[in-house]
Amino acid sequence: MTSDTYDYLDGNAAAGEMSKIFTMDVTVAEGQCAHCGATKRFAEAHLYMQCPGVVARCAVCEQVLLRLVSVRQRVFLDVRGLTYLSLDTAHLQDSSR
């Protein structure tokens, strides 16, 4: 379509795929890159969707943070590129009671 050298989207574009397996919106979570230590919102990651699945890379060092692949009736999730994800649960208080 275009000859853009930039072939990634933002992490927020993964929200639909991630909602298959997470009950919370992971794209607003803060995550730490296991490679360079940068801490950013998942929505700010670089997202590659032209592969058989979704690959999120650190916006700072471009190393892989997360891979999510759906094959037939199974979803594979690889998060070894993230040291942690930190999610705000404040809005859950009403529904958890």
Place this chain on the structure above:
Amino acid sequence: MWRVGTVVALHDETATARTITLEVPDWPGHVSGQHVDVRATAQDGYSAVRSYSIASAPNPEGRVQITVERLLKGEVSSYLTQEVVVDDRLELRGPIGGWFVWRTQQAEPIQLVAGGSGIVPLMAMIRSRASAGGVAPFRLLYSVREPAAIFYRDELQAFSDHEHSVSLTYAYTRSAPKDWPRPPSRIDAALMANATWPSNLVPTCYVCGPTSFVESAAGLLSACGNSPDKIRTERFGPTGDRQ
């Protein structure tokens, strides 16, 4: 979770872009800037999912509008812009995404920068501000190929004409209206500096468009002194058929 929406209205924005209004009975409500996944299923069972930004402001009627630009070889966008008729049903997943959003309680100056169909989620923010009676100062810098490619032109003009409303700057990249002061070209540092809020007002910036556009615009905003923390971006295509 997929919900079924019924098409209640169709409106052509340009020769290649169409707004589809859906009524979704159990729609949980959305925040401006969020998107929705649309699943189109052919009669042989083949289905494809695409993500579209929501164009409409949150509303109590459970109505959701998307504006779809027809892409070359875009199987889903061709279907949505050419074949869908009123009363058709579409499957929706969403609303999705809590990062690229503007909430009505935000009072700080807002800088919107749109490239082409990247206007869609930003229009939801403008509409949301209007329907909530908001007074947050909004500016929009909207880059388009040519005048005929503008989405929501009359509505934007009305917002722009109205006092205390949105200040609007067009940047034409291929052909500009007659007597337009600036020759057609991409947004450059000078235009970005002139048409956007001074960075000392600490605006929150929302940039949406094709990846290369977003890359360039976010860089220019940053060069104007805006902190990267205050620049939120949403890229689409060429990979995801995303609008």
